[in-house]
Amino acid sequence: MTDNLTPAARLKQHFSFRVINQVRQVIDLWRQLPAQQWSAERMMDFTLAVEKLVRFAQRFEAARHEKLARQLLSTLAHIAVGHSPDSAQLESLNQTIIALSKTALRHTDDKTADTLIPEKKPVYIALSNTDHALTMAEQMQYFGLRPELQRTAHDFAQALERRHPAAVVLDLDFAGTGLGLELAQSLQGSRENPLPVLFTYRDTPPSLEQRLATLRNGGLGIYEEMDVQSVISHLENLLDSSPEVPFKILIIDDSRAQATHTANVLNKAGMVTQVANDPLLVLDVLSGFTPDLILMDMYMPGCNGMELAKVIRQQREYINLPIIYLSGEEDRERQLAAMAEGGDDFLTKPVDPGHLLTTLRNRVSRARQLQNLIACDSLTGLLNHTHLLGALQDAMRTNSDVPISFVMVDIDHFKQVNDRHGHPVGDLVIRNLSLFLRQSLRKSDPIGRYGGEEFAIILLDATAQQARQIMDDIRLNFANLIHDGQSLKVTFSCGVAEWSGQSISELVAASDQALYCAKRNGRNQVQLAGEGE
């Protein structure tokens, strides 16, 4: 697509890469901050990176990026030297960073106009079998990755000198039996941050010894060479650069001084906190703040921590919410009794900040993983029916100023795919479509598996006409995809309805009706609600 650009447009695009690269720098620095404690030095690095982004955005006329970078600077200006941001500042910085990260395009966005194209680092493919390498590269392109084939060890070494890739897909036997491993070893050398490598094998699955050797040479996974889908899926997770939403911790403690001290420790580590000094007001605070975890004192006036934990657990939505006691209580029996009453762990004051932070990080990460499992469909990793509708409700509540389109997608003649090729191939097609949708849309567009071979998508900031264009592009590209290593062509149909204030069920019914029309009119097409019915 970029080949058709005029020289002036190409020049503009070239400069816009700099802005995007600087956006990446800012996001990367931000992502690294919570892993360590905020310090004056790190704040300075972050601020300098944002200032540079403002300059680049100004110079290369990227107004949206300039606005967001200035917002970051104005929040940073309120943080006194030597201090870390408080919860409100962290929330504000994070919102802006998320907005920045969303400036990445849908694959279907107009890449020739004023928009910026994020420059992707290449993924090097080094497979002995050239045909397999070409198939893998072709499939990767459909999924929006930037594959680069390396045909010999020499080509590979030269490419590495020119540019470091985002990741490498490497045949264990590239350039000779077992030589792939040697190549990986020399490639990692004395690197501080190893290059991510996905190994592939043909015919014989690797032994435990080989697996260990790959692990020690930067290998993150080993896949059968033709299992392109798993390789792409792994790369997608690996290269996802969206910033992590900060952990939200509710501190319940009647002592203001103690609560403020704890909040400071957590804020310094990039966690957002809210303090509740009165335990009797906790239920209101909970529904407003929606924390990832509660850190609770044991003895408070009005009610004690154990009673409060029990009351919280009585509410269905908080059954999985981790509760950790932070108390001066040293009696082991009483600690155990407290844990039996709805608490998940017990930390004794005064607690070492490192211990506190590690405990919280582990608990919240696990709770989020669990929440993900509950919210997502196991075959595709997409939101399940209930959570997709929850996301639609949220979108309607929080995005009232932008158009929202709801899209139903249904694979055409899927029964025939199952009947002719078997159920496992049918499953593979479903997984391919889900991965393809994820890759083609913005991270901010929720996608769900609505039923067996039916998907639903919430397109934010897209009118029905725009949604039609987006889905049509995806539909045409998907038809080119190869499933199961053979040319099994699969198409899908779509029904689109734009939200105009109607209820969720009315909106879903409208797009369902449009989908029905698309099927009736011959399939492999996108229909808008109200058109051609």
Ligand SMILES: Nc1nc2c(ncn2[C@@H]2O[C@H](COP(=O)(O)OP(=O)(O)OP(=O)(O)O)[C@@H](O)[C@H]2O)c(=O)[nH]1
């Ligand atoms: N492999 C596989 N098949 C599934 C899954 N869920 C549903 N199906 C199958 O999907 C098929 C859906 O068939 P139909 O509803 O008749 O529709 P269709 O063949 O897709 O035809 P049209 O929608 O009219 O184009 C059924 O055969 C289901 O058994 C699944 O998770 N995996």
